[in-house]
Amino acid sequence: MPKDFDIVVIGGGHGGAEASWAAARLGHSTVLVTLDPDKIGEMSCNPAIGGVGKGQMVREIDALGGLMGLAADATGMQFRMLNRSKGPAVWGPRCQSDRHEYAKFVQKQLSGQDNLTIIAGEATGILIENGRAVGVRISQQGSVSDILSRAVVVAGGTFLNGRLHCGEKIWPGGRYGEPSADALSESLRSAGLQLDRLKTGTVPRLAAETIDYDLCDRQDGDDVPAPFSFLNDFVDVEQIPCWLTGTNEKIHDAIRANFHRAPLYSGQIESTGPRYCPSIETKVDRFADKTSHLVFLEPEGRNTNWVYCNGIATSLPTDVQDFMIRNIRGLARAEILRYGYAIEYDYAPPIQLHATLETKKIRSLFLAGQINGTTGYEEAAGQGLIAGINASAMITGREPLVLMRDQAYIGVMIDDLVTKGIAEPYRMFTSRAEHRLMLRADNADRRLTAIGRQVGLVSDDRWDRYCARRRAVIRAEELMKQTRQGPKSIWQILQEPQRRAEDVIADCPEPVGGELRTLHRRCAGAIESLVIDARYEGYLIKERTAARQMHDLDSRPIPREIDYGAISHLRAEARERLAEVRPRSLGQALRISGVTPADITVLAVGLAKASRQQGDELDSRR
Ligand SMILES: Cc1cc2nc3c(=O)[nH]c(=O)nc-3n(C[C@H](O)[C@H](O)[C@H](O)COP(=O)(O)OP(=O)(O)OC[C@H]3O[C@@H](n4cnc5c(N)ncnc54)[C@H](O)[C@@H]3O)c2cc1C
Structure with missing residues (x-):
C-alpha cells in the first residue's frame, strides 16, 4: 500500500x-x-x-x-x-x-x-x-x-x-x-x-414475528414513490408497510417512577441531547399532560426480522424497557432483540x-x-x-x-x-x-x-439529463406565459389557488396543450416544479430581493487578519463575538448572535477607513 x-x-x-x-x-x-x-x-x-x-x-x-x-x-x-x-x-x-x-x-x-x-x-x-x-x-x-x-x-x-x-x-x-x-x-x-x-440515544429493536400487527394501525407508502435522485425517473419497488401504535399512562407512570434510574435524570449523563429527537423519558417529563406518544414500528430490512420502534429512544434500565414494551398495544408478546441505549x-x-x-x-x-x-x-x-x-x-x-x-x-x-x-x-x-x-x-x-x-462531480449522463429538464422548463415557461385563455395567460391561471395544474394543462388550447403535455410526459418532475414557481411567483420575487440584499453584504469581505480592537466605536460585545467567529464577510458578521445591524454599519465604516488608509500609504510609497 x-x-x-x-x-x-x-x-x-x-x-x-x-x-x-x-x-x-x-x-x-x-x-x-x-x-x-x-x-x-x-x-x-x-x-x-x-x-x-x-x-x-x-x-x-x-x-x-x-x-x-x-x-x-x-x-x-x-x-x-x-x-x-x-x-x-x-x-x-x-x-x-x-x-x-x-x-x-x-x-x-x-x-x-x-x-x-x-x-x-x-x-x-x-x-x-x-x-x-x-x-x-x-x-x-x-x-x-x-x-x-x-x-x-x-x-x-x-x-x-x-x-x-x-x-x-x-x-x-x-x-x-x-x-x-x-x-x-x-x-x-x-x-x-x-x-x-x-448525547444522543436510540430505541429498542424487536423481533417482527413477536409483534401482533393486527392490533396496530397500518401505514403505507405513497402510491407513486418519488425518487430522491434526479438520475431516476421513478423507483420500481414493492413497498412494505410500517405500523403505528402508542404508549399509554401506565407506561408513563412506570417511567416517572424510575426517573432516578434514568441516566438522563440521575446525573449520569451530563451532556445535551437533540431537542427534537427526545427520549421517551424526556417526552414524559416535558409533556406531562400527554396521555400517549406515537410509536412507529419500522422494519429494518426485507430479509431481517429486526423492527425499529421509532419514537421511544431510551436509556432506561432494561427491566423498565421490558415493562414499557410489554404494555404497548400490539407488543405484549414482543421479544426485544436489542435494548435502547444512549451515547455521549x-x-x-x-x-x-x-x-x-x-x-x-x-x-x-x-x-x-x-x-x-x-x-x-x-x-x-x-x-x-x-x-x-x-x-x-x-x-x-x-x-x-x-x-x-x-x-x-x-x-x-x-x-x-x-x-x-x-x-x-x-x-x-x-x-x-x-x-x-x-x-x-x-x-x-x-x-x-x-x-x-x-x-467536477456531475457526470455527463447527469448533465445531459439536467440540460434536457432545463430546456423543458424554459420552453414550458415560455408557452405558459405566451398562451392566453381569455384575458389571462396560462401562467396567470396557474396562480389561482383553486386551479389544479393537471386541469389547467389539460384545458390548454391546442397546439400548446399538446406540447405542454408532451413536455410533462418527458420531464414530469421539472414541469411540476415550474408550476410551483408560477403559483408562488409573488413570494419568490420577494425572497429573491431579500436574498440579493444579503448577497451584497456577503460579497463584502472582511480581511482574515483584521484587528477588531482597532475599529473605533464598535460595542464591546460585538467586538468579542466578531473576534471569536472571525466572519469572512459583512453578511456573515450580521448573522452572528450578539452583533446588531448598527454594529455592521460601524464595521463597514471602519473597513472603508482602513482600506482608504492602506490606499493612501500605497500612494505615498509610489
Ligand atoms: C445511539 C445513536 C443514536 C442516534 N440517534 C439519532 C437520532 O435519533 N436521529 C438522528 O438524526 N441521528 C441519530 N444518530 C446519529 C447518526 O447516526 C449520525 O448523525 C450519523 O451517523 C453521523 O454520521 P457521521 O458520518 O458523522 O458518523 P458515523 O455515522 O457515526 O460514522 C463514523 C465512522 O467513523 C469511524 N471512525 C470513528 N473514529 C475513527 C477512527 N479514529 N479511526 C477510524 N475510523 C473511525 C467509525 O468506524 C464510523 O464508520 C444516532 C447515533 C447513535 C450512535
Whole structure:
C-alpha cells in the first residue's frame, strides 16, 4: 500500500462516505481509514433517509453529484412525501430503508471507485507540521504506521470518546458492539481544538414475528414513490408497510417512577441531547399532560426480522424497557432483540471552522458530520460532500465551494454551524431557512447541478439529463406565459389557488396543450416544479430581493487578519463575538448572535477607513 495520498478521510459513516467518494471522483488519490469496512454506510439509528428539511438536503447532495440519493433510491422499502398537506416549500421526501442493503450499496460504490483505497484501522492521531495537517497515524491490529497526505477530513461521528449508557451501566463504544476512538480525541485536543460533549440515544429493536400487527394501525407508502435522485425517473419497488401504535399512562407512570434510574435524570449523563429527537423519558417529563406518544414500528430490512420502534429512544434500565414494551398495544408478546441505549461523545464546537469546513487552527484539516455537533445521516452527508470538495479545492488551488443560504439547505446548515455555533445537536428543519420557497426539494437540480458540474462531480449522463429538464422548463415557461385563455395567460391561471395544474394543462388550447403535455410526459418532475414557481411567483420575487440584499453584504469581505480592537466605536460585545467567529464577510458578521445591524454599519465604516488608509500609504510609497 502506498504511504502517500492526496487526501485521508477518517470514518466510513455518512460524512466520510461522501467525502471520500467526492475526493476520489475529483481525481485525488484518497484513502478512507475506518474502524470496520463492513460497517461503512451503517445507519446507527433509524433505518430511514430524508424527512422534512433532511429530504431537501438529500436531493441537494444528489444534484451536486453525491451518493446518498442514489443509495436511498436503490434500497428504499417505503417512500412518502411528508407534509404533503402543506405548501410545497416544506414537502419533505422520506424513505424507509433496508439498512443492510443501504450499507452494502455504499460499500460497493466506494470499493469500486478509482483512486479510492479503503483501510481497516484506527486513526489515532493527526500529523501536523507548521500548523498544517500532513497526514494521519493509524493503528492496525497493534501495529502503528503513518500515512502522509495533503489534506485530512475527520468524520468520526459518535465514536470519539464514545460512552454508552443503559440504566446504571456505562461502557465505552462508538455504537452498540463497536469500540470507541479515544486516541483521536486526544490528538485533536492537543492540536489545539476545543472538544465538548453531546448525547444522543436510540430505541429498542424487536423481533417482527413477536409483534401482533393486527392490533396496530397500518401505514403505507405513497402510491407513486418519488425518487430522491434526479438520475431516476421513478423507483420500481414493492413497498412494505410500517405500523403505528402508542404508549399509554401506565407506561408513563412506570417511567416517572424510575426517573432516578434514568441516566438522563440521575446525573449520569451530563451532556445535551437533540431537542427534537427526545427520549421517551424526556417526552414524559416535558409533556406531562400527554396521555400517549406515537410509536412507529419500522422494519429494518426485507430479509431481517429486526423492527425499529421509532419514537421511544431510551436509556432506561432494561427491566423498565421490558415493562414499557410489554404494555404497548400490539407488543405484549414482543421479544426485544436489542435494548435502547444512549451515547455521549466528543464533538468540536463548529465555530472553530471556516465555511469551507477547514479548521481555523490547523490548515488542511477538515471536519465533517456528527463531530461538528450535528445529528442525522443527511446533515453528515451534506457536510462530508462539501469537505471532500473543499479538500480537493485546497489541493488544486481552486475556489472553495461555499453554498449561500439562498442556494441550499446545506449552505444554511454550514453557515449556522460556523456562525452561530451550537448548544445542542443540530438537526435540519425548514424553519432554519429564511428562503424556504426557493430551497425546495423539487428544484434542487436547478439550484445546484450547474455548480456540481463546475466542481467536477456531475457526470455527463447527469448533465445531459439536467440540460434536457432545463430546456423543458424554459420552453414550458415560455408557452405558459405566451398562451392566453381569455384575458389571462396560462401562467396567470396557474396562480389561482383553486386551479389544479393537471386541469389547467389539460384545458390548454391546442397546439400548446399538446406540447405542454408532451413536455410533462418527458420531464414530469421539472414541469411540476415550474408550476410551483408560477403559483408562488409573488413570494419568490420577494425572497429573491431579500436574498440579493444579503448577497451584497456577503460579497463584502472582511480581511482574515483584521484587528477588531482597532475599529473605533464598535460595542464591546460585538467586538468579542466578531473576534471569536472571525466572519469572512459583512453578511456573515450580521448573522452572528450578539452583533446588531448598527454594529455592521460601524464595521463597514471602519473597513472603508482602513482600506482608504492602506490606499493612501500605497500612494505615498509610489
Ligand atoms: C445511539 C445513536 C443514536 C442516534 N440517534 C439519532 C437520532 O435519533 N436521529 C438522528 O438524526 N441521528 C441519530 N444518530 C446519529 C447518526 O447516526 C449520525 O448523525 C450519523 O451517523 C453521523 O454520521 P457521521 O458520518 O458523522 O458518523 P458515523 O455515522 O457515526 O460514522 C463514523 C465512522 O467513523 C469511524 N471512525 C470513528 N473514529 C475513527 C477512527 N479514529 N479511526 C477510524 N475510523 C473511525 C467509525 O468506524 C464510523 O464508520 C444516532 C447515533 C447513535 C450512535
